[in-house]
Amino acid sequence: MDMQKRSRQPSPRPPQAHQPEGCLVVAVRIPVRIFVFLVVLPVRLLWDALAAAARFLWQYVLAPVGRALGRVLHGLVVVPLIWLYRYVLTPLGHALVWLCAHVFPPIGHALMWLYARVLTPIGHAVVRLLTPVVKAAAWVVDMLGTALYRIARVLLVLPAVALWRWILAPAGRVLGIVLKEIGEALGHAWRAAGYVARAAGRVLGTLFRWIFLEPARWVYRTVLTPVGHVVRDLVLHPVAEAARAVGRAVRQARADLRRALLGEPRRPEPVDRREPRGRDTRTLDR
Template identity: 85%
Template structure:
């Protein structure tokens, strides 16, 4: 056995497939920087979304319905009337014109084309064919020369520039943009979590700072004070007011009697009923 220990190799860092040290070196700073930039934007985005939903539900929807009714009254109804009473008769008139005038005229033009223009065209083609072939040969030569000129002066340098400069730079730029995009998505999601947590914290703080103290003051201070004020102030004041009212009415009645005397009482009406102990009732 070999008693000496073999030197162990230092573990090599493992990167995901297709990623290298450049990707890892770019990813963490990019995500931190993008998170710091995206967090205020996400908070503003959520606030704008809440405002937009409110406006859309309670402002734009009623306005849209009103505008729709207005457009129906101002556009749809006049267009229907225009189609029914103007365009439909005009279309029937045009159809009659097409069938009675344009169709015979078209047949006449076709006959003139077949009997006159077609023979003239064949003659012109027969005369111009040699000149056309010569022009075609000249253009072929010019096109070949222009092709090789453009290929040598533009295409080959552009291919070399793309292969040796732009493609590597584009690869690096693609890695950077991909990491920035992933960082943006990650930061956006984390900012959403932070925004929701901040909203919950603000809601809790508002409840404990304003609502709960107000509720405690109302329940502990204002309600007992209100009961005391009602029992010690309002009820005695109300009783005193009622007593004053009764005294005023009594004084008014006494003054009326002193000035005008006792009011005359109506004379008793004889109901022709027996009086005394032998009065007959329904029970006997």
């Protein structure tokens, strides 16, 4: 059991060889990360603002527009395509199947007979005539290819190998280190800029709350509400009562003026209902 447990345990990793460019990494990393952070911070702030605007745009503008466009495209494209498939392409397909079953097989048989009786003998004769020419051309091409390969190896391959081994490979390693550090610095700067952006948003929200919302709420509760109650009780209600009293006085004066000019209004004369006057008689009044 101990041997099995030991065999299941992962073998220790071999120690990594010391990279000769470690000093270069340390010298490049810190300045690059500071510079990239200063460059990325405004970009991250702008990115967060654009992301919030894009979410709002997708949710409240593009989604309804997309649904409307989907309905329009369904009516303008899908329905005509279904009609085209059902009433045009399907009959054409049936006609093509009929042709393949009744017309093309005789033509194919005729072509096969032509190929077997005419083209095959002609092809064999051409092959017999051209075989020596092809072998001679292949030998010439082989010789020319060998000579060109040797010339190209001396003039191109060996200088290219030396250039790669002594110039491009070291420069590529240095450039890879610089690009790696720049990428890591971009990642760190992006995350740090996100933290700064969120912190700035919280600070601005708190400042806006304490500078505008809380004073406005305090003024509304402490000043405007009592003043409104006082104005309502001392001004609006008396003004309303005075207005109603003035309205009643105006109506009364109008009625008095009408009586003074036109006299008392005529009272309706009582109508004889012609009903019996007995005590026990049932009338409209009882």
